[in-house]
Amino acid sequence: MAHATDAxxxxxxxxxxxxxxxxxxxxxxxxxxxxxxxAALVExxxxxxxxxxxxxxxxxxxxxxxxRCGGNVIALAHDVHDFDAVPALFERxxxxxxxxxxxxYAAGIMTEVGAHEFDxxxxxxxxAVNVGGAVAWTNEAAxxxxxxxxxxxxxxxxxxxxxxxxxxxxxxxxxxxxxxxxEALRNRLADYGVHVCTIKPGFVETAMLAxxxxxxxxxxxxxxxxxxxxxxxKAARGRRNEVFVPFKWTLxxxxxxxxxxxxxxxxxx
Amino acid sequence: xxxxxxxxPRTVExxxxxxxxxxxxxxxxxxxxxxxxxxxxxxxxxxxxAAGSTLTLRGGGNSYGDASCPAxxxxxxxxxxDRVLGFDARTGxxxxxPGVTIEKLWKTILPLGFWPRVVSGTMFPTLAGALAANIHGxxxxxxxxxxxxxxxxxxxxxxxxxxxxxxxRNADLFHAAIGGFGMLGCFGRIVLQTKxxxxxxxxxxxxxxxxxxxMMAYFEAHKATSDYLVGWVDCFAGGDACGRxxxxxxxxxxxxxxxxxxxxxxxxxxxxxxxxxxxFPKSQVWRILELFNHDLGMRSxxxxxxxxxxxxxxxxxxxxxxxxxxxxLDYVPNxxxxxxxxxxxxxxxxxxxxxxxxxxxxVYSEILARCRHAGQVPYLGVFKRxxxxxxxxxxAVDGWSFALDFKVDPARRAALWKLCDELTExxxxxxxxxxFAKDLVVGAEDTAxxxxxxxxxxxxxxxxxxxxxxxxxxxLYRRAFRDWIAA
Ligand SMILES: Cc1cc2nc3c(=O)[nH]c(=O)nc-3n(C[C@H](O)[C@H](O)[C@H](O)COP(=O)(O)OP(=O)(O)OC[C@H]3O[C@@H](n4cnc5c(N)ncnc54)[C@H](O)[C@@H]3O)c2cc1C
Numbered sequence: 001m002a003h004a005t006d007a008x009x010x011x012x013x014x015x016x017x018x019x020x021x022x023x024x025x026x027x028x029x030x031x032x033x034x035x036x037x038x039a040a041l042v043e044x045x046x047x048x049x050x051x052x053x054x055x056x057x058x059x060x061x062x063x064x065x066x067x068r069c070g071g072n073v074i075a076l077a078h079d080v081h082d083f084d085a086v087p088a089l090f091e092r093x094x095x096x097x098x099x100x101x102x103x104x105y106a107a108g109i110m111t112e113v114g115a116h117e118f119d120x121x122x123x124x125x126x127x128a129v130n131v132g133g134a135v136a137w138t139n140e141a142a143x144x145x146x147x148x149x150x151x152x153x154x155x156x157x158x159x160x161x162x163x164x165x166x167x168x169x170x171x172x173x174x175x176x177x178x179x180x181x182x183e184a185l186r187n188r189l190a191d192y193g194v195h196v197c198t199i200k201p202g203f204v205e206t207a208m209l210a211x212x213x214x215x216x217x218x219x220x221x222x223x224x225x226x227x228x229x230x231x232x233x234k235a236a237r238g239r240r241n242e243v244f245v246p247f248k249w250t251l252x253x254x255x256x257x258x259x260x261x262x263x264x265x266x267x268x269x
Numbered sequence: 270x271x272x273x274x275x276x277x278p279r280t281v282e283x284x285x286x287x288x289x290x291x292x293x294x295x296x297x298x299x300x301x302x303x304x305x306x307x308x309x310x311x312x313x314x315x316x317x318x319a320a321g322s323t324l325t326l327r328g329g330g331n332s333y334g335d336a337s338c339p340a341x342x343x344x345x346x347x348x349x350x351d352r353v354l355g356f357d358a359r360t361g362x363x364x365x366x367p368g369v370t371i372e373k374l375w376k377t378i379l380p381l382g383f384w385p386r387v388v389s390g391t392m393f394p395t396l397a398g399a400l401a402a403n404i405h406g407x408x409x410x411x412x413x414x415x416x417x418x419x420x421x422x423x424x425x426x427x428x429x430x431x432x433x434x435x436x437x438r439n440a441d442l443f444h445a446a447i448g449g450f451g452m453l454g455c456f457g458r459i460v461l462q463t464k465x466x467x468x469x470x471x472x473x474x475x476x477x478x479x480x481x482x483x484m485m486a487y488f489e490a491h492k493a494t495s496d497y498l499v500g501w502v503d504c505f506a507g508g509d510a511c512g513r514x515x516x517x518x519x520x521x522x523x524x525x526x527x528x529x530x531x532x533x534x535x536x537x538x539x540x541x542x543x544x545x546x547x548x549f550p551k552s553q554v555w556r557i558l559e560l561f562n563h564d565l566g567m568r569s570x571x572x573x574x575x576x577x578x579x580x581x582x583x584x585x586x587x588x589x590x591x592x593x594x595x596x597x598l599d600y601v602p603n604x605x606x607x608x609x610x611x612x613x614x615x616x617x618x619x620x621x622x623x624x625x626x627x628x629x630x631x632v633y634s635e636i637l638a639r640c641r642h643a644g645q646v647p648y649l650g651v652f653k654r655x656x657x658x659x660x661x662x663x664x665a666v667d668g669w670s671f672a673l674d675f676k677v678d679p680a681r682r683a684a685l686w687k688l689c690d691e692l693t694e695x696x697x698x699x700x701x702x703x704x705f706a707k708d709l710v711v712g713a714e715d716t717a718x719x720x721x722x723x724x725x726x727x728x729x730x731x732x733x734x735x736x737x738x739x740x741x742x743x744x745l746y747r748r749a750f751r752d753w754i755a756a
Pocket of ligand 1: 291325327328329330331332336337347367388389390391393394395397398399400401402403404406407449450451452455456457598706707743
C-alpha cells in the first residue's frame with residue numbers, strides 16, 4: 001500500500017495532486033491493451049511520456065508491448081469477465097500511477113455468428129466483455145473523476161452500434177448499449193469538468209478485421225491502428241463527444257442512420 | 270486493496286475516490302467505506318486494522334481545511350447512516366443516526382414546529398461532523414454551541430466497544446468527543462434538544478455600520494435581546510472605513526405573531542426559487558461569480574454590497590424564512606467553484622481567529638491592515654459573537670470571531686501561508702483561538718499554545734486510552750495534534 005511521505009514537520013499540509021492539465025494527461029489506464037487500437041494507444045501515450053497501466057487477458061502480449069514502450073508502461077493481466085476484481089484492481093492501478101487523468105476502455109470481442117444462428121452463450125459473452133466489463137471499469141473511473149473534478153473517459157465503441165444490422169445482432173447491441181451508457185455518463189459528469197468521449201471506429205486494421213476477412217468478407221479502405229490511435233487522442237483532447245474514426249465514416253453513418261426501416265430490411269448490410 | 274477481497278454477503282460499501290477539504294486546497298485519493306449500521310462501523314475498524322491503514326472519520330466533508338481529510342488510505346464516511354431514529358414532538362428531542370444532515374433534521378422537524386438550536390451557515394453538514402467540530406451558529410452568544418444542545422451520544426471506539434456518553438455518564442468523553450474532531454471514536458447515535466418555533470420566518474433587520482467599532486458596539490448593545498446576530502465586513506476598505514459592513518439582526522417570532530404558521534412552517538415555504546430572476550439556472554451561477562473572482566472584481570462586489578447594505582439599513586425590518594436566513598449561501602450550488610473548479614488550480618481557505626472581547630477590535634484592525642499590506646485581501650469577512658463553553662477543545666471564547674475567506678492562488682500560496690503564520694502569532698499572543706473546522710494553517714506548536722494545558726493533557730490521555738494504536742487519524746491530527754499527543 002502506498003503511503004504518502006510524512007510531512008508533519010512543516011505544518012503546511014499535503015497539497016492537491018499536481019494539476020491535471022486540460023489537454024496533456026500524464027497518467028492513463030487502457031483496458032484491452034494487448035492488440036489493435038488499445039495497444040496502439042498505449043504506444044502512442046507512452047511515446048509522449050504518459051505513464052500507462054495496460055491491461056488485457058494475454059500477459060505475454062502485454063509484456064511484449066511494455067518492452068517495446070520502455071519504462072512508461074505497467075502491464076497487468078486481467079480478464080474483464082472478472083467484474084468483482086475491478087474495484088481493487090482499479091485502485092491498485094491508480095496508486096501505482098500516482099494519479100489518473102485518462103481512462104480508455106478498448107476491450108471488445110466480436111464473435112462470428114452464422115446467418116441463422118441464435119446462440120445465447122456467444123451473445124451473452126459479447127455482452128459481458130463489451131458492456132459488462134465497460135460498465136465495471138468505467139464506473140470506477142467515473143467515481144474517481146467526479147470527485148477529483150477532472151479526467152477524461154474514452155470508450156471504444158463501433159459504427160456497428162448505429163443500426164440493428166442482420167449480420168451480428170448482439171455485437172451491434174453491445175455497441176449501441178455502450179454509446180448510450182457513455183452519453184449518459186457524459187451528461188452526468190459534465191458539471192464536474194469530466195469529459196467522456198465515444199469513439200466509433202469504422203474499418204481499422206485489427207485482429208477483429210483480420211478475422212472478418214478470413215471469413216471471406218471483402219474490406220477495403222481500413223486505416224492502421226496507429227492512425228486510429230492518433231485520431232482517438234486528438235478527439236479526446238479536443239473534448240469531442242462522439243467521433244467516427246476514420247472521419248469519413250461520419251458520412252456513412254449519417255446515411256445508414258437515415259435509411260427507413262422498410263428499406264433497411266431488404267438491404268444486405 | 271485487501272478490503273475488497275474480503276467479500277461476503279455483508280461487505281461494507283466502499284468506493285475509491287478523491288477526498289478533499291471543502292475549500293479544495295487539500296486532498297488525496299482514498300478508499301471510502303460507507304457503513305450503514307453501528308455493526309458496520311465496528312467492521313470498518315477491523316478492516317482498517319487488517320489493511321494496515323489508519324482510518325479518517327468523515328461526515329459531509331464541509332470542513333474547509335483538512336479536518337476530515339485522510340492521512341492514509343482509508344476513510345469512514347457516515348453519510349449512509351442518515352435515519353432519524355425518533356423525534357418527540359412534545360419535548361423536541363431528536364434521536365439521530367450520525368449521518369443525518371442538518372438539512373434532513375430541519376426538514377423533518379420544522380413542520381412539527383421545531384428548529385435546531387444551533388445550525389452552521391450551511392445545511393449540508395452531518396450531525397456527527399457538527400458535533401465533532403462543536404459548531405456554532407449566529408446565535409452562539411445566546412445559546413452556546415451544538416454541544417450545549419446535545420443530550421447524549423453513543424461513541425464507537427476502535428476496539429468495537431460502544432460507550433454511551435452524557436453529562437453524567439462518561440462525562441469526560443462527552444466533553445472531549447464534542448469538539449474532538451473525530452480523534453477519539455465514531456459517533457453512532459446522537460440525541461439532540463431542538464427548540465420550538467411559532468413561525469417558519471424570523472424578523473430580520475439590516476444595520477449598516479461604518480467601521481468595526483460601530484459594528485462591535487451594535488452587537489454589544491443587542492446581544493441580550495437578539496436571537497441571531499451576524500456581521501458582514503468589506504475587507505477591502507481601509508483607513509476610516511476599515512471594518513465597514515452590514516449587520517443582520519434577527520428575532521424569532523412569538524406565538525401569534527405569524528397569522529398563518531401552518532403555511533410558513535412548511536418545507537416548501539423555506540425553499541428559494543430554482544432560477545434567479547426567474548430565468549437564470551442557479552446551477553450555473555458560479556460561472557458568473559468566477560468572472561469576478563479576482564482582487565478587482567471582489568473589491569467592486571464588496572463595495573457594491575456595502576452600498577446595498579446602507580440602503581437596506583434604512584429600510585424596515587422584514588420577514589425571512591429560517592432556511593433563507595441561516596443558509597443563504599446554499600442556494601447558489603457549488604459557489605466555491607468560483608475559486609476554480611478544476612482540481613489543483615485554486616481553492617480557498619478560511620482563516621477564522623477567535624479573539625477575547627477586550628482586545629478584539631485592535632487585533633482585527635491589525636489583521637485587516639496586514640492583509641491589505643500583504644496584498645492578500647480576504648474576499649469575504651464574517652463577524653460573530655461567541656461565549657465560553659465546557660468542551661475541552663472548544664474554539665469558543667467570550668469574544669468574537671472573524672471568518673476570512675482567502676483565495677488560494679498557486680503562485681501566492683506560500684506567501685499566503687506566511688501571512689497566516691504572522692496573523693496566528695498575533696492572535697495567540699492576544700489570547701485567541703482557532704477552529705479546526707475552518708483551519709488549514711495552524712501547527713502543532715500553535716495548538717499547544719492556544720488550548721489550555723490541562724485540557725490538552727487530559728485529551729491526550731483519553732486519546733491514548735480510547736485509541737491506543739492510533740487507528741483513527743487524519744491530516745488534521747498529524748498537523749496539529751500528533752506531536753503533543755505522542756509526547
Ligand atoms: C459554507 C460553509 C459555512 C459554514 N458555516 C459554519 C458556521 O456558521 N459555524 C460553524 O461552526 N461551522 C461552519 N462551517 C463548518 C462546518 O459546519 C463544520 O466543518 C462541520 O464539522 C462540517 O460537518 P461535516 O458533516 O461536513 O463533517 P466533515 O467536515 O466531514 O468532518 C468534520 C469533523 O468531524 C469528524 N467526524 C465526522 N464524522 C464523525 C463521526 N461519525 N464520529 C466522530 N467524528 C466524526 C471528522 O473527522 C472531522 O474532524 C461551515 C462550512 C461551510 C462549508
